Structures are given as structure tokens and as C-alpha cells.
Amino acid sequence: xxxxxxxxxxxxxxxxxxxxxxxxxxxxxxxxxxxxxxxxxxxxxxxxxxxxxxxxxxxxxxxxxxxxxxxxxxxxxxxxxxxxxxxxxxxxxxxxxxxxxxxxxxxxxxxxxxxxxxxxxxxxxxxxxxxxxxxxxxxxxxxxxxxxxxxxxxxxxxxxxxxxxxxxxxxxxxxxxxxxxxxxxxxxxxxxxxxxxxxxxxxxxxxxxxxxxxxxxxxxxxxxxxxxxxxxxxxxxxxxxxxxxxxxxxxxxxxxxxxxxxxxxxxxxxxxxxxxxxxxxxxxxxxxxxxxxxxxxxxxxxxxxxxxxxxxxxxxxxxxxxxxxxxxxxxxxxxxxxxxxxxxxxxxxxxxxxxxxxxxxxxxxxxxxxxxxxxxxxxxxxxxxxxxxxxxxxxxxxxxxxxxxxxxxxxxxxxxxxxxxxxxxxxxxxxxxxxxxxxxxxxxxxxxxxxxxxxxxxxxxxxxxxxxxxxxxxxxx
Amino acid sequence: xxxxxxxxxxxxxxxxxxxxxxxxxxxxxxxxxxxxxxxxxxxxxxxxxxxxxxxxxxxxxxxxxxxxxxxxxxxxxxxxxxxxxxxxxxxxxxxxxxxxxxxxxxxxxxxxxxxxxxxxxxxxxxxxxxxxxxxxxxxxxxxxxxxxxxxxxxxxxxxxxxxxxxxxxxxxxxxxxxxxxxxxxxxxxxxxxxxxxxxxxxxxxxxxxxxxxxxxxxxxxxxxxxxxxxxxxxxxxxxxxxxxxxxxxxxxxxxxxxxxxxxxxxxxxxxxxxxxxxxxxxxxxxxxxxxxxx
Numbered sequence: 132x133x134x135x136x137x138x139x140x141x142x143x144x145x146x147x148x149x150x151x152x153x154x155x156x157x158x159x160x161x162x163x164x165x166x167x168x169x170x171x172x173x174x175x176x177x178x179x180x181x182x183x184x185x186x187x188x189x190x191x192x193x194x195x196x197x198x199x200x201x202x203x204x205x206x207x208x209x210x211x212x213x214x215x216x217x218x219x220x221x222x223x224x225x226x227x228x229x230x231x232x233x234x235x236x237x238x239x240x241x242x243x244x245x246x247x248x249x250x251x252x253x254x255x256x257x258x259x260x261x262x263x264x265x266x267x268x269x270x271x272x273x274x275x276x277x278x279x280x281x282x283x284x285x286x287x288x289x290x291x292x293x294x295x296x297x298x299x300x301x302x303x304x305x306x307x308x309x310x311x312x313x314x315x316x317x318x319x320x321x322x323x324x325x326x327x328x329x330x331x332x333x334x335x336x337x338x339x340x341x342x343x344x345x346x347x348x349x350x351x352x353x354x355x356x357x358x359x360x361x362x363x364x365x366x367x368x369x370x371x372x373x374x375x376x377x378x379x380x381x382x383x384x385x386x387x388x389x390x391x392x393x394x395x396x397x398x399x400x401x402x403x404x405x406x407x408x409x410x411x412x413x414x415x416x417x418x419x420x421x422x423x424x425x426x427x428x429x430x431x432x433x434x435x436x437x438x439x440x441x442x443x444x445x446x447x448x449x450x451x452x453x454x455x456x457x458x459x460x461x462x463x464x465x466x467x468x469x470x471x472x473x474x475x476x477x478x479x480x481x482x483x484x485x486x487x488x489x490x491x492x493x494x495x496x497x498x499x500x501x502x503x504x505x506x507x508x509x510x511x512x513x514x515x516x517x518x519x520x521x522x523x524x525x526x527x528x529x530x531x532x533x534x535x536x537x538x539x540x541x542x543x544x545x546x547x548x549x550x551x552x553x554x555x556x557x558x559x560x561x562x563x564x565x566x567x568x569x570x571x572x573x574x575x576x577x578x579x580x581x582x583x584x585x586x587x588x589x590x591x592x593x594x595x596x597x598x599x600x601x602x603x604x605x606x607x608x
Numbered sequence: 609x610x611x612x613x614x615x616x617x618x619x620x621x622x623x624x625x626x627x628x629x630x631x632x633x634x635x636x637x638x639x640x641x642x643x644x645x646x647x648x649x650x651x652x653x654x655x656x657x658x659x660x661x662x663x664x665x666x667x668x669x670x671x672x673x674x675x676x677x678x679x680x681x682x683x684x685x686x687x688x689x690x691x692x693x694x695x696x697x698x699x700x701x702x703x704x705x706x707x708x709x710x711x712x713x714x715x716x717x718x719x720x721x722x723x724x725x726x727x728x729x730x731x732x733x734x735x736x737x738x739x740x741x742x743x744x745x746x747x748x749x750x751x752x753x754x755x756x757x758x759x760x761x762x763x764x765x766x767x768x769x770x771x772x773x774x775x776x777x778x779x780x781x782x783x784x785x786x787x788x789x790x791x792x793x794x795x796x797x798x799x800x801x802x803x804x805x806x807x808x809x810x811x812x813x814x815x816x817x818x819x820x821x822x823x824x825x826x827x828x829x830x831x832x833x834x835x836x837x838x839x840x841x842x843x844x845x846x847x848x849x850x851x852x853x854x855x856x857x858x859x860x861x862x863x864x865x866x867x868x869x870x871x872x873x874x875x876x877x878x879x880x881x882x883x884x885x886x887x888x889x890x891x892x893x894x895x896x897x898x899x900x901x902x
Contacts, residue, residue, distance in 0.1 A: 320612055588619075597774055
């Protein structure tokens with residue numbers, strides 16, 4: 132069930148009405164309904180994998196209690212590692228087994244050995260990376276005594292399987308979400324209205340921006356050899372906006388949907404393409420994942436407490452793991468590595484936290500410098516996205532080679548019967564719209580609310596792509 | 609909660625009003641503005657007279673030139689082959705010829721392995737007819753046949769059909785029609801020449817012929833009822849795998865089928881195994897003139 136489908140358009144109002152009018156007696160009723168709705172939502176993808184979600188919930192619920200109950204360090208450690216290894220084991224088998232098997236085979240073949248690995252033919256359970264990380268953070272927090280284990284199974288189940296965040300995040304923390312599900316939610320009109328606005332704005336990002344960009348980006352990336360330099364540059368820009376519109380649009384819909392049920396989720400995007408350096412970009416892009424890796428990997432590894440060498444090592448580990456989290460392909464690892472390399476100069480010059488304050492643009496030399504920094508950051512980010520999007524490292528290198536050697540900047544007519552640059556106007560309008568609303572959760576509320584609402588509805592209807600491309604990119608992770 | 613209900617009602621009203629307005633505007637533009645798609649060009653032929661009409665798939669569209677027929681015989685004709693057409697699409701066009709008062713002396717219908725594809729219809733033509741779903745019962749039926757799942761929504765939900773086919777009937781098409789951007793879709797009376805020569809291997813026809821095709825029967829019945837002169841023919845293939853004898857078997861189903869499947873065997877005539885290039889189209893049209901006494 133996609134957020135941008137008629138199925139969801141029917142599902143959401145039904146759950147909403149049941150939630151506020153039938154199951155509103157107490158929080159247990161509310162939570163029970165949301166769990167049933169969440170399992171139904173997940174089963175619509177593939178009911179076969181529902182057992183994984185249920186098992187993961189049981190595992191972390193039970194091990195969390197056992198870790199807390201046991202006083203001795205060795206027993207706590209046992210339950211802790213049991214949970215970690217089973218969680219990562221599932222992730223490893225479903226997501227990474229084939230990758231390791233084929234990579235290992237290729238390596239051995241390179242040394243002259245003949246190996247025929249057994250590959251498993253299984254599709255990746257949707258959302259496994261997300262709900263596994265929910266569970267992991269919960270168990271780690273209990274182990275380090277940051278939180279108490281949740282004893283109410285219904286409340287804990289909802290924390291893991293809450294449908295707005297189930298398949299593509301944001302990756303929630305027990306400290307943020309559990310306190311909200313432990314109290315009865317009361318209806319708040321302003322919050323619900325903000326949620327609806329966020330859903331509408333998320334749809335604009337998804338069906339108008341991301342899916343339109345996808346049509347062009349796919350055409351360019353799938354026919355790299357026929358493309359000239361201009362089209363290849365545009366293809367990379369289109370993909371940058373596709374993945375932003377797709378994932379941040381999804382997050383907006385998730386956050387907005389959750390607000391309808393009185394629950395706030397973690398903010399996942401904060402206008403990342405307005406970042407002035409790559410460190411700021413990573414504080415604004417997929418915030419829940421970046422902060423997860425910061426808290427559960429970077430800091431345990433020593434964070435920035437050690438010397439420079441330690442910081443550099445930890446930074447590279449974080450980015451490589453982050454890349455690998457996205458998928459079992461060398462392209463994602465290369466993407467992580469490139470971002471680590473971008474990060475390195477800032478780290479060495481102690482400038483990785485120099486753009487913490489909001490962007491205050493003025494028409495003066497400093498303002499121009501800000502714009503140039505934003506453009507530079509966007510350019511290098513887009514360059515890295517080429518590796519993220521390409522099917523293989525060699526495809527990415529071919530893309531770059533053609534981009535820099537073709538040097539033909541004629542406007543190309545693509546196979547999908549469109550001129551390569553014609554989407555730039557739409558992207559330009561979108562960027563300006565975001566720029567003028569960059570301090571807000573969603574751009575619709577406030578002055579001229581009705582006009583902006585009407586414009587968004589008109590944009591979704593007239594400019595949206597509804598036919599061929601529905602899937603969200605991050606569902607595959 | 610009452611506030612929310614009012615607010616949602618406002619949203620719904622906005623969506624419904626926008627949908628109705630867009631539907632009206634888009635349909636008007638698709639109907640009244642300069643023709644862009646081949647189907648719109650076909651509609652624009654209303655009340656015209658032709659000596660010959662050619663119907664079929666891309667094997668007609670890319671293979672028969674009405675201009676050559678005009679030059680060699682002085683007779684008028686129109687090529688109404690649509691890409692990926694099956695017999696259901698052919699039947700639709702045959703009915704619409706009458707609905708649009710396009711008169712003709714003889715209609716030539718290309719038929720080959722599409723006889724086996726009773727359940728199929730052309731995606732391209734289906735996109736092109738969708739804006740006119742309310743205009744004609746035959747179009748409506750074809751929309752139902754092509755996409756039964758979405759038929760109700762396509763027909764009764766305002767703007768739904770434009771949303772679903774936004775890549776073909778969406779804002780881009782509407783804007784280009786509004787600014788009267790010229791379309792080359794009908795520059796040669798429906799003939800769309802192909803260039804190049806990418807032949808490869810053998811073209812495999814099916815081993816068996818379907819026992820029947822309901823749209824073939826409909827076409828024959830329609831032609832009989834409306835006293836239309838219909839000639840069925842098979843356009844050339846580059847190198848048919850003769851072992852299947854498909855065309856010979858087809859001839860048993862279709863009496864008087866004019867078989868040109870093996871008439872052109874020079875690779876230079878073909879763009880690919882089952883489509884003629886421009887050189888081939890010239891040769892084939894000349895052959896048709898000669899063999900069919902056009």
C-alpha cells in the first residue's frame with residue numbers, strides 16, 4: 132500500500148474514524164487499533180514477512196526485559212548480544228547474504244579458484260532496515276541503562292510497527308515515541324490540520340517533483356551512452372531532486388499521517404539542499420539515520436574525543452556503514468566513501484560544525500558567499516548521487532567519463548519524447564517555494580493558506596505523475 | 609472535531625472543483641485545439657471521402673504510403689494503422705469511420721498473428737482515445753475492454769483519466785496544443801516512415817492459429833451489416849519461419865486473405881524483422897497497387 136495510492140486514501144480515513152470515534156476510550160484501545168492497522172498495512176506489501184515483524188517485536192521486547200531484570204553483567208551481556216546478533220542476522224541474511232556470497236566468489240575467482248555459492252532467492256522484506264534499527268536502538272538504550280524496558284507488550288509493539296514509519300522511517304527512538312504511546316491521545320485540531328498540510332506537501336514532493344524527475348533521470352541513467360554532457364549533468368540533477376522529493380515527501384506524509392493520530396515523529400529532513408557544507412548536509416538529510424549512527428556507532432567508537440586520526444577513522448566507518456545500510460551493492464559503499472572524503476577537509480580544519488545556525492540570507496557579499504557555498508555543496512552531493520543511482524561502479528564511472536569527455540551541450544530529445552532540460556522550470560519553482568518557507572515544518576500554513584492549499588491541489592492533479600511510477604526509493608532499503 | 613470535518617469538507621470541495629474544471633478544460637483542448645495525436649488527426653478527417661482506407665497495426669502505419677497511391681493511381685487513401693493495434697482496435701476504427709462520417713469505397717485490414725491476440729489492444733491507441741470516452745459508445749466500449757479495472761473511474765471520476773495517463777494526455781500535451789505546436793503525426797496521411805536497417809535472425813510466427821477471434825467476427829459482421837467492402841491482407845515479414853505455416857493456416861480461417869507475407873525478401877526493405885523501412889514501404893505500396901488493382 133503506497134502512501135500515494137487510492138488504497139491508502141481509503142485506509143487512512145477508516146483508521147482515523149475508528150481511532151477517534153470507536154477506539155477512543157483509552158490508550159490501550161487506541162494502541163490496539165493502530166497495531167491492527169499497522170499489521171494490515173504491512174501485510175498489504177507481503178503478508179509472508181509479517182512473521183518477521185512479529186518475531187522482531189517479540190525478540191526485542193523479551194530481551195529488553197531480560198537485560199533489565201538481570202543484575203549480573205555477563206547475563207545482561209548475553210541477552211544483549213543475543214538480540215543484536217539475531218536482529219543483525221536477519222538483516223544480514225535477507226539483505227546482505229547474496230552480496231557477500233557473490234563478492235567472495237568474485238574474489239576467489241580472481242585468485243583462480245572455482246566456487247559456486249548457494250544464493251538465496253528471496254525478496255527483501257520491506258522496511259526491515261528500519262524496524263530492525265528501531266529494535267536495536269531500544270535494546271542498546273536498555274543495556275546502557277538510558278531507558279527502562281517496556282513491560283506493556285501492546286505499547287512496545289506499536290513502537291516497532293506503527294504504520295506511518297514502518298516501511299521507510301523515520302527511525303524512531305524509544306525515548307521519543309514510547310512516552311507518546313503510553314498516554315491516551317486527545318484530538319487537537321491545529322495538530323491535525325498541520326498533519327494534513329504536511330501530507331499534501333509530501334504528495335507534491337512525491338508525485339509532482341520526484342516522479343517527474345524520475346521520468347527524466349531514468350531515461351538518462353538507462354541510456355548513458357547516448358547522452359551528451361548536458362543531458363548527463365541534467366540527469367544527475369534530476370536524480371538529486373528525485374531522491375529528495377521521494378524520501379522527504381514520504382517522510383512528510385508519514386509525519387503528517389502520524390499527527391492525525393496525535394503522535395509526533397522525528398523530523399527527518401530539514402531542507403538539505405540549502406546546506407552550506409557537507410557536514411551541514413548530513414545534519415539535514417535523513418536526520419533520524421544520521422543521528423542513529425552518531426549515537427549508536429560514532430560515539431561508542433570514541434566519537435570526536437580521541438585524536439584526529441581517531442576522528443578520521445570513525446568518520447570513515449560511519450559513512451561506509453551508512454552507505455552499506457542503504458543496500459548490498461558496491462555503489463552504496465562508494466557513495467558513502469565519497470561523502471567521507473568530502474567530510475575530511477572540514478574535519479581536519481575543525482570546520483565540521485561551523486554552519487550550525489539557520490541560514491540568514493542578505494543581499495550582500497556574505498549572502499553571495501552563502502549562495503555559492505550552497506551551490507557548491509549541492510554540486511558535490513549531486514556528484515555522489517551518481518554512484519548511488521548507478522547499477523554498478525563501472526556504470527557510474529562510465530556516466531562520469533561521458534559527462535566530462537563528451538562536451539556536447541546541445542539540447543537532447545529523450546526516448547521518452549521529452550527534451551532533457553524542460554523540467555528545470557518546475558525544479559526552479561520548487562526550490563524557490565522551499566527557500567521562502569525554509570523555517571517552517573510545512574509551507575502551506577500561515578499567510579495565504581487557502582491559496583497555497585489550492586495551488587498544491589492543482590499541482591498534484593495537473594502536474595503529478597500517477598500512472599507508471601509509484602514506488603518510493605527508500606522502500607528497497 | 610467539527611472544525612476538522614469542516615476543514616476536510618473544504619479540501620474535498622477544492623479537489624472536486626479543481627477536478628471538474630481541469631477535466632472540462634483538458635477535454636475542450638483535446639477536442640477543439642490543433643490535432644496532436646494520430647487519433648486526433650483521424651477525428652479531424654470528419655466528413656471527408658477516400659477511395660481506400662488502410663487499417664491495422666504499425667505494420668500498416670509504417671508500410672503503406674497514401675501519397676504514393678495518389679501519385680500512381682490518382683486515388684485518395686488514408687493510412688489508419690495504429691501502433692500495437694489488435695483486431696479490437698481495428699474494429700473500433702472501423703466503427704468510428706462511420707461515426708465520423710468518413711466515407712470510403714474499400715477498406716483494407718492488415719491481419720496476421722494478431723488473429724491470435726483476442727484479448728489484446730493497443731496501449732497507445734487506448735491512451736489517445738481516453739479523452740473522448742464520453743463522446744462515443746464504441747470508444748467507451750473499447751476503454752472498458754482495454755482497462756476494465758479503471759473503466760468506472762476513467763468514465764465517471766472527473767479528471768481521473770487524465771491523471772492516470774498524465775504522461776500522454778497530461779499537462780505537457782495540453783500546453784503544446786494550446787500553443788498550437790505543430791505535430792508531424794499526420795504529415796503523410798497517416799504513413800509514418802521508418803529509417804535504418806536493423807534486421808536480425810528469424811521472425812517466428814506462432815505454430816497454431818487460434819480457433820476464432822471475436823473481433824474478426826465482429827468486423828466481418830459489421831461489414832456485412834453496413835455493406836462495407838473489406839479486404840484482409842497480410843503485410844510482409846522479413847524472413848518468416850516457414851515451418852509453422854501460420855499464414856497458410858490463417859488462410860483457412862480468413863477466406864480471400866491477400867497474403868504478402870513473403871513478397872518482399874530483400875533485407876534492405878526492412879527496418880526490423882516485421883516492419884518495413886521507407887524503401888520497403890515504397891516497394892510494398894507499389895506492390896499493393898499492382899496486386900490489388902488500386
